[in-house]
Amino acid sequence: MERKETLKRINKDGTEKKYSVLSTFDYTNRKFVIYTDYSMNEDKNINIYSGIYEDDGKVSPIMNEEDEIIVSNFIKYLEKGLKEDTLFD
Numbered sequence: 001m002e003r004k005e006t007l008k009r010i011n012k013d014g015t016e017k018k019y020s021v022l023s024t025f026d027y028t029n030r031k032f033v034i035y036t037d038y039s040m041n042e043d044k045n046i047n048i049y050s051g052i053y054e055d056d057g058k059v060s061p062i063m064n065e066e067d068e069i070i071v072s073n074f075i076k077y078l079e080k081g082l083k084e085d086t087l088f089d
Contacts, residue, residue, distance in 0.1 A: 007035060007059060022048065023078065027070055033059055034075065048075070 007019050019035040026032070031053040039047045050071040051059035062068050 007033070009059065019049070023074075024053070025074055027074075030067075032067075032071060032074070034071065035059075 005021055007021055008016050009019060011017050017037060019037050021033060021035050023034045024031060032050060033053055034048055034050050036046055036048045041047055051061050052067070054060055062071060
């Protein structure tokens with residue numbers, strides 16, 4: 001699957017919204033995606049979302065704790081690398 005720069009999702013209210021893809025990674029034969037709309041939460045942090053690419057290219061939500069932990073650990077890895085600048089050595 002080629003890397004996408006953006007993806008579109010249908011929100012709860014039925015409108016289509018465009019998101020920027022921040023990262024994708026493969027783990028246990030699944031392709032995870034981390035994306036954002038650059039909106040801010042009440043703590044002034046950018047909201048990020050995650051999901052799993054299905055075979056048809058659609059993104060399904062994370063539905064279990066194991067997948068949530070996988071994504072959380074990947075985000076922590078990226079944050080650590082950016083802080084220490086180790087990803088680019």
